Amino acid sequence: MEKEGLGLEITELRLGLPGRDVAEKMIKKRAFTEMNMTSSGSNSDQCESGVVSSGGDVEKVNDSPAAKSQVVGWPPVCSYRRKNSCKEAATTKVGLGYVKVSMDGVPYLRKMDLGSSQDYDDLAFALDKLFGFRGIGVALKDGDNCEYVTIYEDKDGDWMLAGDVPWGMFIESCKRLRIMRRSDASGFGLQPRGVDE
Amino acid sequence: MNYFPDEVIEHVFDFVASHKDRNSISLVCKSWHKIERFSRKNVFIGNCYAINPERLIGRFPCLKSLTLKGKPHFADFNLVPHEWGGFVLPWIEALARSRVGLEELRLKRMVVTDESLELLSRSFANFKSLVLVSCEGFTTDGLASIAANCRQLRELDLQENEIDDHRGQWLNCFPDSCTTLISLNFACLKGETNVAALERLVARSPNLKSLKLNRAVPLDALARLMTCAPQLVDLGVGSYENEPDPESFVKLMTAIEKCISLRSLSGFLEVAPLCLPAFYPICQNLISLNLSYAAEIQGNHLIKLIQLCKRLQRLWILDSIGDKGLAVVAATCKELQELRVFPSDVHGEEDNNAAVTEVGLVAISAGCPKLHSILYFCKQMTNAALIAVAKNCPNFIRFRLCILEPHKPDHITSQSLDEGFGAIVQACKGLRRLSVSGLLTDQVFLYIGMYAEQLEMLSIAFAGDTDKGMLYVLNGCKKMRKLEIRDSPFGNAALLADVGRYETMRSLWMSSCEVTLGGCKRLAQNSPRLNVEIINENENNRMEQNEEDEREKVDKLYLYRTMVGTRKDAPPYVRIL
Numbered sequence: 001m002e003k004e005g006l007g008l009e010i011t012e013l014r015l016g017l018p019g020r021d022v023a024e025k026m027i028k029k030r031a032f033t034e035m036n037m038t039s040s041g042s043n044s045d046q047c048e049s050g051v052v053s054s055g056g057d058v059e060k061v062n063d064s065p066a067a068k069s070q071v072v073g074w075p076p077v078c079s080y081r082r083k084n085s086c087k088e089a090a091t092t093k094v095g096l097g098y099v100k101v102s103m104d105g106v107p108y109l110r111k112m113d114l115g116s117s118q119d120y121d122d123l124a125f126a127l128d129k130l131f132g133f134r135g136i137g138v139a140l141k142d143g144d145n146c147e148y149v150t151i152y153e154d155k156d157g158d159w160m161l162a163g164d165v166p167w168g169m170f171i172e173s174c175k176r177l178r179i180m181r182r183s184d185a186s187g188f189g190l191q192p193r194g195v196d197e
Numbered sequence: 198m199n200y201f202p203d204e205v206i207e208h209v210f211d212f213v214a215s216h217k218d219r220n221s222i223s224l225v226c227k228s229w230h231k232i233e234r235f236s237r238k239n240v241f242i243g244n245c246y247a248i249n250p251e252r253l254i255g256r257f258p259c260l261k262s263l264t265l266k267g268k269p270h271f272a273d274f275n276l277v278p279h280e281w282g283g284f285v286l287p288w289i290e291a292l293a294r295s296r297v298g299l300e301e302l303r304l305k306r307m308v309v310t311d312e313s314l315e316l317l318s319r320s321f322a323n324f325k326s327l328v329l330v331s332c333e334g335f336t337t338d339g340l341a342s343i344a345a346n347c348r349q350l351r352e353l354d355l356q357e358n359e360i361d362d363h364r365g366q367w368l369n370c371f372p373d374s375c376t377t378l379i380s381l382n383f384a385c386l387k388g389e390t391n392v393a394a395l396e397r398l399v400a401r402s403p404n405l406k407s408l409k410l411n412r413a414v415p416l417d418a419l420a421r422l423m424t425c426a427p428q429l430v431d432l433g434v435g436s437y438e439n440e441p442d443p444e445s446f447v448k449l450m451t452a453i454e455k456c457i458s459l460r461s462l463s464g465f466l467e468v469a470p471l472c473l474p475a476f477y478p479i480c481q482n483l484i485s486l487n488l489s490y491a492a493e494i495q496g497n498h499l500i501k502l503i504q505l506c507k508r509l510q511r512l513w514i515l516d517s518i519g520d521k522g523l524a525v526v527a528a529t530c531k532e533l534q535e536l537r538v539f540p541s542d543v544h545g546e547e548d549n550n551a552a553v554t555e556v557g558l559v560a561i562s563a564g565c566p567k568l569h570s571i572l573y574f575c576k577q578m579t580n581a582a583l584i585a586v587a588k589n590c591p592n593f594i595r596f597r598l599c600i601l602e603p604h605k606p607d608h609i610t611s612q613s614l615d616e617g618f619g620a621i622v623q624a625c626k627g628l629r630r631l632s633v634s635g636l637l638t639d640q641v642f643l644y645i646g647m648y649a650e651q652l653e654m655l656s657i658a659f660a661g662d663t664d665k666g667m668l669y670v671l672n673g674c675k676k677m678r679k680l681e682i683r684d685s686p687f688g689n690a691a692l693l694a695d696v697g698r699y700e701t702m703r704s705l706w707m708s709s710c711e712v713t714l715g716g717c718k719r720l721a722q723n724s725p726r727l728n729v730e731i732i733n734e735n736e737n738n739r740m741e742q743n744e745e746d747e748r749e750k751v752d753k754l755y756l757y758r759t760m761v762g763t764r765k766d767a768p769p770y771v772r773i774l
Contacts, residue, residue, distance in 0.1 A: 073274030073683075074658070075574060075601050076632075077543055080331065080357040080385070084466070085490045085515070085541070098415070098436070113413055116364070116388045126364075126389060 103131050103179040104148075114174060119167045127179065152177045203228075207236045216241045235259055242266070243703050245283060245307065246728065249761045250291030261300040262326075263292075267307035269706050269755055270656075271681055273331065276708055276753065278734050280768045283307040286316070287766075293320035301326040301352075308332070314339030318346035326352035336361040337386065344370035351404075352380040362388030369394045378402040382409035384433045384464055392418045400425045409433025412466045417445055423452035431485075432456070433464035441472055450475045463487035463513075470498040480505035484532075487513040489539045496522050503529060510534045510567075515541040516552040516574060523557030527564025535570040536561060540601060555582035562589035570595040577608040578635055583617025587624035596621055597632035603659035603684070606636035613637055619644035622652075632656040642666035646673020654679040667691035671698055681706040689716030696720055699727055704757035712754055715747030720756070721774035728763060729756045729774040 098111045110130050117123045127150070150162040154173040162170065162177070210233060213219055223233040239262040242248060254260075267283025285307045292299050299321040309332045317324065324347045337360065343353060344367055368391050371378075378398070383390075390413040399405060405426050410419070414435035423429065441449070449472075453459075459479045468491050483506050488499060496519045503509070503522070509530040516538050518526075526533065538553055555578045562568065562585065569592050578600050606613055614635040622628060622645050629651055633641060637660035645652065646669035653676050661667070667687040670680070671694065680702065688711030699705060714731070721729040732753035763773045 071603075073271065073276045074603065075540060075543065075599055076274050076656075076658070077540065077574075078273035078331070078357070079275055080359070081489075081539065082543055085492045085539075111415060113389060116362070116413060122364075129389075 099174060099176050101127065101130060101177040101179070104181045104184065106131060112177075114171050117171075120163055120170075123162075127177075131179070147182055148179050149182050150177065150179055203232055206232050210236050214239075238262060240264070244757050244759075245285075245288070246761075246764050247703070247757060247759045250288045252761065254291060254295045254297060258295070258297065261298060262303070263288075263299065263301070264303040264305075265307060266305045269306075269681070269704060270679070271683065271706055271708070272306055276683070277755075278732065278768075278770065281732070281771060282764065282766055282768075284766060285309050286313045289313050289317050289320070297321075298323060300324055301328075303328040303330075304332055305330040306332065308334040309339070310334050311336055311339035311342070315342040318342040323349055325349050326354075328352065328354040328356070329358050330356045331358065333359040337363045337367045337388070340383075341367040341370040344368070344375075345372065348372075348375070349377060350375065351377050353378075354380055354382045354407075355385050356382065358385050360386055362386050364388040366391055366394065368398060371398050373401070376401050377404065379404050380407035380431075381405065382407065382433065384409040384411050384435070384466070386411040386413075389413045396421055396425065402426075403428070405429065407431035407461075409464060410435035412436045416441055416449060416472070420445065420449040420452045423449075423456055427452075427455040428458055429456055430458050431461040431463075432459060434462070434466075434468070435464060436467035441469070446472070446475060450478070454478045457482065459483070461485035465491040465494070468494060470494045473498055473502050476502065477505055481507060484508055485511040487511075489513040489515055489537065491515070492517075492541055500525050506530060508532055511536075513537040513539070515539050517541045518553070520553055520557035520560065523553060524560045524564075527560045530565060532567060533561075533565040534567050536565075536568065537572040538574055539572075540574040552576055555579050558582060559585050559589075562586040566590075567592075569593055572597040572599075572632075574599045574601060576601050577605065578614060578617065579607045579609050580612065580614060580617035580620075581607075581609070583614065584620040587620040591624045591626070593621070593625040593628055595630040596625065596628060597630065597656070598634055599632065600635040603634070604636045605634075613640070615640040615644065619648075622648040627651055630654040633660060634658060638662050639666040639669070642669040646670050649674055651676055653677060655681070657682040657685055659684045661685045661687060664688055664691035668694055671695060677701075678703045680704075682708070682710060684709040686711050688712050689719075692716050693720055696724055696727075699724070699756060700758045702758065704755065706753075706755050707751075708753040710750075710754075712751050713747060714749050714751055717751055717754055718747065718774055725762070726758055726760065727756055728759050729754070730767070731772045731774065732770060733772070734770050 098113050100109050101112055102109045112126060112130055114123070117126055151159050152162050152170070152174045153176045154160050155175065159178070206229070210219070210222065213222060216239070219233060219237060223230045234256055235258070237257045237260060240253065240257050240260050241264045242253070243266050245265045245267050253263075265285065265288065267285075268277050268281060271277060272281070283306060285304055289302075293316060300323050302317065302324075303326075309329060314335055317327070319342075327343060327347075327350075335358075340353075340355075340360075343350065350371075371394075375398075379402075381398075381402075390411060392414060395410075395414070396418065399408065399422050406429060408422070408426065408429055408431070410422075410433055412435050414422075416436075419434065423432070453475055456479060460482060462476065462483055462485070465488055470493075473494070480502060486503070486506060486509055488494065488502075491499075492515065494517070496517050499514065499518050500522045503512075503518075503526055507529055510532050512526065512530065512533060512535070514522075514537070518538070523538075526536075538557075540552070542552070553573070553575050555575065558571075558573055558575070558578075559582050561571075568590050571593065572595075575598075578598065600614075607617070614633075615638055618631075618633055618637070618641050622631070626648075628649055631645070631649065631652060631654070633656070639662045642661060642665070645655070649655075652674045655670060655674070655677065657680075664687055666685070667682070668691050670677070671691070683706075687707065692707070692712050693716060717729055717731060721727065731751050732755065734752070767773060
């Protein structure tokens with residue numbers, strides 16, 4: 001059976017210790033991707049392993065540091081484990097994970113996991129449950145009608161009104177939450193969300 | 198043939214537990230077959246499509262415990278598309294219809310729905326144990342039905358499932374009268390947990406031996422739970438706060454100290470290293486430790502903990518432990534039997550000098566004489582190291598080595614790793630499971646075929662040169678049951694050499710290899726007892742059969758023996774020849 005771009009080719013090109021020479025890495029990757037292209041079918045644009053698109057654009061492969069990870073299912077770490085222990089996921093959890101939540105009039109703080117909410121509605125629901133108080137959720141959705149406002153401290157240390165920015169942006173920057181009595185904020189001319197004055 | 202009445206023989210059979218043995222005794226004679234049939238309580242079905250529920254119930258009407266496996270192993274790595282199959286509902290429906298006295302259901306890689314769980318919970322009055330591993334398709338609503346309706350529930354064990362968390366009150370659904378729980382594992386749930394309900398449940402479960410929490414259970418709750426359940430044997434810790442205040446820490450430590458029966462520790466899904474010392478008092482009792490999800494703990498903290506675990510038999514860890522850490526394991530854990538070292542950097546993006554190498558592997562093999570199972574992810578390997586490992590540990594039953602970069606040769610000699618793996622199979626005469634990686638030629642398969650006489654499962658990726666490689670394996674390994682191959686140059690000649698062989702195996706998987714549609718068709722032609730499935734997700738234009746080219750290579754081939762012919766629940770992109 002004809003070897004197409006695999007096996008001996010790789011060892012031939014090895015000049016020094018493997019893995020050190022960047023050029024070697026490039027050559028290895030090319031051979032590797034070529035092998036993928038030939039083994040996954042004749043149509044180069046149907047490269048099922050998803051490593052390189054048609055034409056075998058080596059430049060693209062070399063530039064992308066995640067080229068190796070584009071091979072489907074390799075390394076053979078099961079998908080549950082990938083999702084739950086990927087360092088990437090761990091380090092982007094600036095706002096994710098547990099944040100302190102305080103509510104005016106309640107003598108103790110709570111902690112909740114922002115990561116377990118998908119959007120502001122979820123958060124509203126979760127906050128309601130946390131303090132056993134129906135209405136915090138309302139504060140988030142329809143600020144005007146509620147006794148409370150929900151604010152959060154962002155990465156810069158500023159206190160922001162919850163709900164202005166998209167959810168993803170919010171959870172990235174939220175360090176703690178506070179459910180504040182609206183009366184404490186009166187006089188600041190807060191525009192109710194979504195209402196035209 | 199029978200000198201004893203049936204009841205006596207049945208009583209003798211009660212002592213025969215293993216499935217293999219029971220299958221053997223049922224082949225002795227008609228009379229034994231009949232007695233065995235009616236007395237079989239535990240049935241194991243390795244491939245849910247090998248048989249159907251009606252025939253199963255027909256043969257074993259008195260079964261109490263059923264284990265079912267659905268998707269092939271490579272589904273774990275996203276190689277099997279969604280909706281491929283493995284639905285449990287028809288099984289539960291059939292069991293319910295026939296009024297089987299089901300008490301235990303164990304499922305792996307199957308699709309489970311809330312509807313199935315609801316039906317399960319209502320159909321079997323004595324249902325005691327539900328174990329779901331790597332399953333999907335259900336939500337916490339399904340769990341709520343199990344909690345609410347299974348009055349005799351002893352075990353609810355959810356391992357690594359994809360569960361839609363509706364954040365309902367499923368824990369509240371356990372009635373106050375439920376006091377029979379022995380094992381509760383919900384570590385894979387992603388949402389918030391009603392901690393108060395959990396505490397009440399644990400408080401009224403005096404028999405609770407195994408408890409595995411999810412991320413949402415915080416530190417202070419953990420301390421209270423452990424105080425309530427000092428009889429725990431197996432604990433899965435959820436999450437820790439970043440800075441435990443001294444008071445909470447002391448409370449936790451006090452609670453842990455009282456858990457003198459604790460033997461197994463896992464979880465640590467979100468952990469601050471400062472909390473680990475709370476567990477030091479019970480480390481000397483631990484036989485199983487799983488820190489493989491604790492991505493944020495550095496090697497030195499892990500080492501401090503492991504140094505105290507002198508009785509450890511099973512260790513799952515991340516490669517952040519480093520060769521240095523593995524040397525500590527080798528020096529400390531003389532009872533170690535199973536080791537798994539997972540990659541902390543799955544995408545290969547970081548230049549991680551702390552990861553493990555062949556040095557760590559050799560150290561473990563030298564220090565742990567009882568080691569029989571290993572799963573090891575590393576960046577580099579040498580033949581010399583593998584030869585040393587083979588010499589140190591001839592008792593391997595499972596040997597799975599994954600070198601992260603495909604085709605990577607011996608990093609010192611630049612040669613292939615044929616000789617290293619060859620040494621492993623030659624020395625380890627009891628080897629039952631093997632995964633190979635790195636640069637490998639046909640030669641390694643010659644060795645495997647020659648020496649691996651007990652091998653039952655072999656995983657091959659990016660290896661071999663010609664069809665000869667696959668042929669060596671098929672001809673040599675007489676006990677092979679599961680063969681899975683990806684991205685290797687094996688084609689029709691190897692596939693078709695001995696078609697009858699596949700009926701002695703559970704299944705064969707080949708993806709991104711050189712087999713063609715024509716080859717698969719020829720294979721399927723004379724094999725009524727094999728299902729030959731072609732999975733072609735991307736090839737939408739190949740639906741028309743008139744245009745198809747038999748020389749077209751097949752993306753994914755999955756074939757398995759079956760007694761019930763083609764399955765009816767396959768999605769459109771799966772073609773069964």
